[in-house]
Amino acid sequence: MERIRLGSTGLKVSPFSFGTMTLGQPVNEKTSLELLDLVSDSGVNFIDTSNSYNAGHSEEIVGQWMDARNNREQIVLATKVRYPVGNDPETIGLTPKVLIRELENSLRRLKTEYVDIYYLHQPDDDTPIEVTWRALESQVNAGKIRYIGLSNFAAWQIVDALYLSRSRGWTPPTVTQALYNAISRAADTELLPMARTFDLGTCLYNPLAGGLLTGKYRWEKPTSGTRFANDANYRQRYWDERQQCAADAFSQIARDGGADCRTGTAVHAGSRQR
Template identity: 40%
Template structure:
């Protein structure tokens, strides 16, 4: 397997990351732990979660799993803070008050003395970036956090944070975690080139386009009963459109023509895009993990890359996966 440097750090990670959003709901403790054990056995080194995933249960499950298997030191453990963790006005956002509390709570749930990558889950227009970075720097200096990063930030905010860190000697973002898949390629226009130029790792979420590129949807009026569209609705339902399903069907046919499952090709495409470090794969079951593990050893051919570009051209989108990002003004009809 080709291990990749995590941005301009000296850390190497596998080219796939396990996303833990499903841990605790719908994936129960036992299956989550089997997924974690199998992923580590296969050489996957990074697990990504957040304090807001299932009210902290995702972090608790990971903490129990790593305490049980004794393999904490084999994992590059990432979590995030920003979203509400309680009813109070300061139980959210990117203020010093909230982030230090949130980080310490995550440490307890994860049963660890340090977080390898602590990420700002979304921008906070009401908090100066200097306050956020100063708090994160203190966490790094205290040994509670090894590296810091951000998620679903516009390119200008990433650049602003880099420059403030350089000017004030604060800890510097080493990664960005954006939505990225064949149905929404807009980060190729500014964010990806920025991160390549300044040495930030890219760890994209939603590489399967919420299952659309895995062939799970065939009709907009009949989503799978166990899909996020049915179970969670809202923002998840907005990401499944008739146009996206149409492209998904063509993509699935292309995958099968090349001897791959649609899920394998979707993840392979993201993994081998320029600038990408490791796509985050939010598997629900051990069987789903087993299906995508062969991608660790695959490479995307030039012919297959061109065929994917013909479906959705570089830099464009047919579905809006930035629908939780208030800064993204362009919406997909």
């Protein structure tokens, strides 16, 4: 698989990253490890996880896999902080205490001394960005973070962080992550143009709208055992008449053109990763 430049980081990554939100639950550990083998053997070298995914279990599986395969140096590894780990309220937010402690916990679970990309998973309105960034800088200087990423931040918030970090001589954010697919294209308006202007690596998630764009769903109710049946957040995000109609239309266009809507959508989204 080809490698592409991830913004100004110098990292060369596969056009697709492997998201691990379902590793451990609902995907069991054995199958999770098999999936990691499959994507690695297919040429994917970019793995995305978070401390909040399955209360840290997803990170543990990734760490177990890298340790068993002895391939940490071949993997571009990204994880995140902000959301709760399980039901622990002390893991929420972007205060220095939470950030530094949760980074240590992530490194322990991942069995590594550093992460390539450490994302702030979402803004924290209760903590000034300057306070968060000072903590990030300390961890960059300690060698535990190679690059800083911002996930689910608005364009203006990313620019604010860029100017703050540059004015203080701190490490700036170099990667951003946003929701993007054929029926959810808000990032086109400001985020993607901003990322091009500042040469930020851009990673996109939900390229198939949580599976909605696969064409497998019928709208009476979600199919049992699927993400939409099990996850209220995804139903709230996509399960409405407007998006269902758009997904139907998209699937029909793909069928009329003799294309696989799953591959086409994912390739289009992957091409936006720079």
